[in-house]
Amino acid sequence: MSDSNWYVIDNVAQLDSPALVVYPDRVRENVTLLTQAIYDVNRLRPHVKTNKSREATRLMLEAGIQKFKCATIAEAEMLAMAGATDVLLAYQPVGAKQQRFVELIQKYPDTLFSCLVDNLATALQLSDLASVAEISIPVYVDLNVGMNRTGIAPDEHAKTLYAQLTQLSGIRPVGLHAYDGHIRNPDLAQRTAECDAAFAPVQQLAEALSADGFAPPLIVAGGSPTFPIHTKRHIDGLPPVECSPGTFIYWDKGYGATLAEQPFLPAALVVTRVISLPDDTKLCLDLGHKSIAAECELGLRVSFLNAPELKAIGQSEEHLVVEAGAGHTYQIGDVLYGIPNHICPTVALYERAFTIEDGLVTGEWATVARDRIIAV
Structure with missing residues (x-):
């Protein structure tokens, strides 16, 4: 797998979306x-x-x-x-x-x-x-x-x-x-x-x-x-x-866009799917407020590594509507890999992160401190 598509999950069909992957x-x-x-x-x-x-x-x-x-x-x-x-x-x-x-x-x-x-x-x-x-x-x-x-x-x-x-x-x-x-x-x-x-x-x-x-x-x-x-x-x-x-x-x-001197790598993404085609130019994804940090203005909340041209134009609790433009080829069920603008509050929305190794879903890391109380 080339560096440009490092994020692709070969067995993504077994992964329900939206999902946090690490x-x-x-x-x-x-x-x-x-x-x-x-x-x-x-x-x-x-x-x-x-x-x-x-x-x-x-x-x-x-x-x-x-x-x-x-x-x-x-x-x-x-x-x-x-x-x-x-x-x-x-x-x-x-x-x-x-x-x-x-x-x-x-x-x-x-x-x-x-x-x-x-x-x-x-x-x-x-x-x-x-x-x-x-x-x-x-x-x-x-x-x-x-x-x-x-x-x-x-x-x-x-x-x-x-x-x-x-x-x-x-x-x-x-x-x-x-x-x-x-x-x-x-x-x-x-x-x-x-x-x-x-x-x-x-x-x-x-x-x-x-x-x-x-x-x-x-x-x-x-x-x-x-x-x-x-x-x-x-x-x-x-x-x-x-x-x-x-x-x-x-x-x-x-931070990747503003702290250019720091060489850290994106290591966690959100996986989402196209779930509907509202009209000839728009897609609806299963990436609502509950799945991506909503603190930033709508257009900055998430960018898609395999679809950088998509622009968010509407979001609700379970849905994100994006503009794809006339003549797009996206289909229902297509998988998109999103990099959050702010990863910290995005992680807190998920009870687990699925681990991806050598292009495969291999396990999960529990977001155990997402809960306000563990034992104490």
Whole structure:
């Protein structure tokens, strides 16, 4: 099979659609590319919100990656089930999530769990629960470096909060978390300048904390767009900055189009079929809102590797209508291979991904952390 039709499934007739399919050989290649992009694998803390599966996690573990980041208690538990030894819940636990987090720590003592906090009141609540459970939870102060959704500014208020956290029982501050997902300029030089400007106060805060006698704080920074920038950071007197890309493992059309400097391969697709011909120029596919992330504008949600000319013009829960043009030759039952614009929320729509090896459906990877609750 040539590189141009790497995605073709020879026994696709046995695969119901719509379906999420993953290509393990390409996943392995992406993991290798990730580890080669940084001088120390211990600086990697990949986010698993993209794959949500034990199998993908184990491929990273086999490559020597031991630290991970996640967004939900279920993702954290999935990581522990897979054998991860260091898991950061990149989310501030509030309400019932605090008790679940404590129970998670108790259930998986071989995994070091940590989480984010951005205010003293929440930290006090978590401290009380941890103290009763007789555990100590490492916490990172969540910094707002421009996303404007969670975290506090990396200034004197953050420094004060960090100092206050050291006085609490049940938790202990160990570092700073700075997610700069708003920085995604296609021009790498401009993206680098924006990233460095957003990171500068984080570095200043870390250096100030160290100068005040605190243990030099760990810094977890960035996502996929700023990954190649943070990999180059070295700050004298501070631990190496940890990097947290996530989409790399499956990649998608969105980042493939805007992050040209990153060589990751598309490794997960959606398989769909033509189910109706509404008129002479249109096709209807079984790829509705429930089967592809619908956050982007209609025309950008999915592109078809074997039918790049098709343009989406309408979508509902179970259907996607595309314009094929006059004189097209598509027939009912034709199979199309779609690359999502955003793979992460697309994966979350499927309870399993079918594995494709040597052109054949060979098995499946359960999207186990798609559920909000696994056991805890």
